[in-house]
Amino acid sequence: MGIAPGEIEWRTGDRPVPYEAAVAEMEARVAAICAGEVPELVWLLEHPPLYTAGTSANPIDLLDPAGLPVYRSGRGGQYTYHGPGQRIAYVLLDLDRYGRDVRCHVWRLEEWMIRTLDRFGVVGQRRDGRIGVWIVRPDGGEDKIAAIGVRVRRWISYHGVALNVAPDLDHFRGIVPCGIDPAASGHGVTSLARLNITVSMADIDATLRTVFGEVFGTAALCAAVGE
Numbered sequence: 001m002g003i004a005p006g007e008i009e010w011r012t013g014d015r016p017v018p019y020e021a022a023v024a025e026m027e028a029r030v031a032a033i034c035a036g037e038v039p040e041l042v043w044l045l046e047h048p049p050l051y052t053a054g055t056s057a058n059p060i061d062l063l064d065p066a067g068l069p070v071y072r073s074g075r076g077g078q079y080t081y082h083g084p085g086q087r088i089a090y091v092l093l094d095l096d097r098y099g100r101d102v103r104c105h106v107w108r109l110e111e112w113m114i115r116t117l118d119r120f121g122v123v124g125q126r127r128d129g130r131i132g133v134w135i136v137r138p139d140g141g142e143d144k145i146a147a148i149g150v151r152v153r154r155w156i157s158y159h160g161v162a163l164n165v166a167p168d169l170d171h172f173r174g175i176v177p178c179g180i181d182p183a184a185s186g187h188g189v190t191s192l193a194r195l196n197i198t199v200s201m202a203d204i205d206a207t208l209r210t211v212f213g214e215v216f217g218t219a220a221l222c223a224a225v226g227e
Contacts, residue, residue: 013045049083064174075149075159078178085167091160143190164191
């Protein structure tokens, strides 16, 4: 049976998924999407505590090599932490339907996070040269609340975003997180829990699904790239 254009499957994990298993599943799914055998996929999940090193990772930014397992990742970016309490969304889309514009895809992922945070009364912002979504603290410092890293194969995107809902933020001390300048003392990481916002993962997932259509269903949003 053929796959309808624009059909997207949503999948939600009910327990932490080992990182290598998730990558293997994404690789297989990308090949199947390319072959027209399965629909696109948005996969919402958590991982056990671990670090991933993107294609631009510098070994000196791994501050505690013995702290947690470290996995090399084909996504863009540097080091990041994944673990329970963090909502990861792996977004496997056929970018042929979105103009074959990787910068636009990253912008949309950021916009997805910004609009989702807004539903919970949180103002998320972009920063030039620092991919991800940031929160401005009352003292003027800036904390990262959502990380973004993508890979594209044959114009199918995979990997995606990680939103800090209520993870153990102490684990971020083992790395210099992607997008954070260690020389800039005003930069850090945060979560909805640290912002005193208590929300269930089910509520996060429902909001992500609602907002996704607002962002990825509107081609005109890509016009904001390059402004």
